[in-house]
Amino acid sequence: MPATINVRDLRKSYGDVVAVDGVSFEVREGEFFGILGPNGAGKTTTLEIIEGLRKPDSGEVRVLGLPAWPRNGSLLPKIGVQLQASSFFERLSAREQIRTFASLYGAGARQADEMLETVGLTDQAGQRTEKLSGGQAQRLSIACALVHDPELLFLDEPTGALDPQARRNLWDLLRKISKSGRTVVLTTHHMDEAESLCDRVAIMDDGKILKAGPPAALVRELDQPLRISVESGLISADQAAGLTSGAVSDDGVSLSIATSEPGQVLAGLARADALTGLRVTGATLEDVFLSLTGREYRA
Amino acid sequence: MTGFTSLSRAMFLGFVRDRAALIFSILLPVLFLLFFGSIYKNSSAPKINLVTVGQVQLLTQARQADPGLAKVLAITHARSESAALASVRKGDDDAAVLEHGDRVIVRYSIADQTKAGLVNSVLGSIVQAANQAASGKAPRFTLAASQVEDKSLKPIQYFTPGLLGWALASGATFGAAITLVSWRQNKLLRRLRLAPIGTGSIVAARIWIAVAIGLIQLAVFLAIAKLPYFGLQLTAAWWMAIPLVVCGILAFMSIGLLVGAIAKTQQAATSIANLIILPMAFLGGAFIPLDFAPDWVRQASYAMPLRYLVTGMQDVMARGEGPTAALPAIGILLAFTVIVSLIAVRMFRWDDV
Numbered sequence: 199m200p201a202t203i204n205v206r207d208l209r210k211s212y213g214d215v216v217a218v219d220g221v222s223f224e225v226r227e228g229e230f231f232g233i234l235g236p237n238g239a240g241k242t243t244t245l246e247i248i249e250g251l252r253k254p255d256s257g258e259v260r261v262l263g264l265p266a267w268p269r270n271g272s273l274l275p276k277i278g279v280q281l282q283a284s285s286f287f288e289r290l291s292a293r294e295q296i297r298t299f300a301s302l303y304g305a306g307a308r309q310a311d312e313m314l315e316t317v318g319l320t321d322q323a324g325q326r327t328e329k330l331s332g333g334q335a336q337r338l339s340i341a342c343a344l345v346h347d348p349e350l351l352f353l354d355e356p357t358g359a360l361d362p363q364a365r366r367n368l369w370d371l372l373r374k375i376s377k378s379g380r381t382v383v384l385t386t387h388h389m390d391e392a393e394s395l396c397d398r399v400a401i402m403d404d405g406k407i408l409k410a411g412p413p414a415a416l417v418r419e420l421d422q423p424l425r426i427s428v429e430s431g432l433i434s435a436d437q438a439a440g441l442t443s444g445a446v447s448d449d450g451v452s453l454s455i456a457t458s459e460p461g462q463v464l465a466g467l468a469r470a471d472a473l474t475g476l477r478v479t480g481a482t483l484e485d486v487f488l489s490l491t492g493r494e495y496r497a
Numbered sequence: 498m499t500g501f502t503s504l505s506r507a508m509f510l511g512f513v514r515d516r517a518a519l520i521f522s523i524l525l526p527v528l529f530l531l532f533f534g535s536i537y538k539n540s541s542a543p544k545i546n547l548v549t550v551g552q553v554q555l556l557t558q559a560r561q562a563d564p565g566l567a568k569v570l571a572i573t574h575a576r577s578e579s580a581a582l583a584s585v586r587k588g589d590d591d592a593a594v595l596e597h598g599d600r601v602i603v604r605y606s607i608a609d610q611t612k613a614g615l616v617n618s619v620l621g622s623i624v625q626a627a628n629q630a631a632s633g634k635a636p637r638f639t640l641a642a643s644q645v646e647d648k649s650l651k652p653i654q655y656f657t658p659g660l661l662g663w664a665l666a667s668g669a670t671f672g673a674a675i676t677l678v679s680w681r682q683n684k685l686l687r688r689l690r691l692a693p694i695g696t697g698s699i700v701a702a703r704i705w706i707a708v709a710i711g712l713i714q715l716a717v718f719l720a721i722a723k724l725p726y727f728g729l730q731l732t733a734a735w736w737m738a739i740p741l742v743v744c745g746i747l748a749f750m751s752i753g754l755l756v757g758a759i760a761k762t763q764q765a766a767t768s769i770a771n772l773i774i775l776p777m778a779f780l781g782g783a784f785i786p787l788d789f790a791p792d793w794v795r796q797a798s799y800a801m802p803l804r805y806l807v808t809g810m811q812d813v814m815a816r817g818e819g820p821t822a823a824l825p826a827i828g829i830l831l832a833f834t835v836i837v838s839l840i841a842v843r844m845f846r847w848d849d850v
Contacts, residue, residue, distance in 0.1 A: 249691060250691075251687060251690065251691070251847070269690070271693060274691060274692065274693040275693050277691070279688065279691045281684045281687060281688050284683040284684075285683050285684045285685045285687075285688045286683070286685065287507045287508070287511055287685065288511040288515070288679065289510065289511045289514040289515060290507055290510060290511065294507065294510065297503070298503050298504070298506070298507045299692070301499070301500060301502075301503035302500045302503065302504070302689070302692040302693070302694050303692060303693060304693075
């Protein structure tokens with residue numbers, strides 16, 4: 199089966215600034231794909247080239263089997279694009295907004311209203327978009343991108359300025375959208391978001407893709423020790439050190455053990471009845487980024 | 498609904514729900530019209546207020562002989578000469594008139610020189626007419642004086658096209674500039690580019706809405722100026738104002754597009770548009786009728802597109818010229834539109850980067 203998106207050796211500079219520096223990747227049908235990286239890594243430019251908004255200096259992009267540049271009229275109805283929570287017409291209500299977008303794609307008012315229902319905005323349908331909360335506006339903007347039932351959906355930093363609660367709500371919505379069989383491409387600078395949503399991620403920095411793959415595989419590849427911690431005072435540091443070869447530390451609140459033999463450590467802690475407050479944390483994509491770039495991840 | 502109609506609808510709703518836009522493009526110009534219209538309402542036919550002391554036979558006779566005089570003269574009576582003179586000094590009355598036998602004495606103030614001159618000439622002619630009637634001979638010479646303009650060329654005839662021109666110019670310029678900048682800023686332009694709809698449809702919808710707003714402005718202005726209180730008299734070819742409005746809107750939209758292409762923020766767009774429109778309103782004949790303006794203003798006005806819109810509308814709406822009188826103005830406005838649009842298109846960017 200041909201890939202939904204095929205990007206080969208993409209390059210783009212603005213003057214002296216190299217925004218995209220030889221990027222290649224594939225997105226398969228039905229996949230939830232994340233492009234992950236700090237601000238200025240070249241994610242948005244890459245996305246814009248794939249959407250057909252910018253001409254690459256060199257390289258090739260095919261979307262649904264068709265070249266992305268020049269802007270391809272037959273491709274546009276098949277893709278949905280969500281740019282920002284504020285990409286709306288001024289002073290329209292949520293319903294008027296989505297109906298306007300629907301009609302640009304030849305979709306009817308009923309389809310628009312159903313989509314409002316899907317994203318849970320039926321109660322806010324009559325409200326001006328300026329009055330919606332950040333999370334509501336973001337859901338509306340996703341609804342506007344989905345109203346014509348596209349095969350491929352692009353989301354650019356969808357949870358950018360949202361509070362944690364609204365972010366979780368939006369994640370649920372995005373999972374639902376992905377389950378419906380659509381291919382979704384997401385750019386984000388939130389590592390946890392990519393880890394939680396994406397089937398595969400490409401980690402970008404300085405215009406290059408450093409690594410691509412399923413988040414869990416990338417983390418596992420790191421082969422970093424697990425971190426097991428329990429309440430302080432249940433077991434002495436010396437006792438704990440006897441359970442494994444890893445480092446042990448006790449800050450008076452928790453006792454932490456770094457280990458690559460979790461079974462042995464957990465069994466030992468259980469024997470000592472020292473499992474109160476147990477937490478087991480593994481490496482995250484942030485650690486992957488750190489190991490790839492040698493610097494702390496900063497969004 | 499097609500893309501064009503739904504875009505037009507969205508833009509129109511956005512306009513009528515925008516209080517600031519309504520205030521600046523309709524309410525404020527209408528208030529100016531009410532204001533100027535009221536101030537200058539009677540200035541073309543100034544009335545002379547006379548205050549008489551005792552009986553003035555001459556005036557009574559003159560009024561009986563020529564009832565039209567009542568339109569020019571308002572006569573009140575004072576109890577004493579000193580009261581009458583006090584009233585003239587204060588400016589409540591323009592002249593005090595007394596009769597001593599065959600002598601008619603007129604006391605006036607020089608504070609208002611125009612009025613003083615009018616008092617002298619009107620009363621002079623009344624005395625002359627009375628003398629002539631007393632001689633019992635028919636007059637040999639008569640003077641027939643009339644203005645070159647339509648008799649109805651009252652200030653409202655100037656101010657309506659002038660202020661309307663200003664309203665159209667600022668509405669179209671600000672509308673286009675601010676829409677362009679804010680749509681670029683919130684990435685709606687980019688979003689629309691990713692919809693299967695041509696740039697042509699977006700532009701056409703925007704033009705259509707701007708023209709519709711311009712025609713609404715025209716209708717509102719005419720409706721108000723035609724109220725009996727202001728008494729605008731439209732001349733035969735007034736309907737040529739409609740194509741003039743359309744071309745004026747196009748010309749000022751092109752300025753707005755250029756401003757929107759240059760400006761990065763809405764504040765910048767507003768400032769630049771103000772810098773263009775406000776001086777043009779003064780120099781282009783919108784606020785100061787060019788007939789009364791100093792020579793350098795008249796010279797400068799030839800460089801202002803607003804001049805052609807305003808004088809074109811004055812010609813067909815107020816001066817009674819034929820429909821073809823508007824054609825040069827239409828031609829110049831269209832040529833201006835083409836040139837400025839070409840520059841604007843060259844400067845145009847879809848997004849900030």
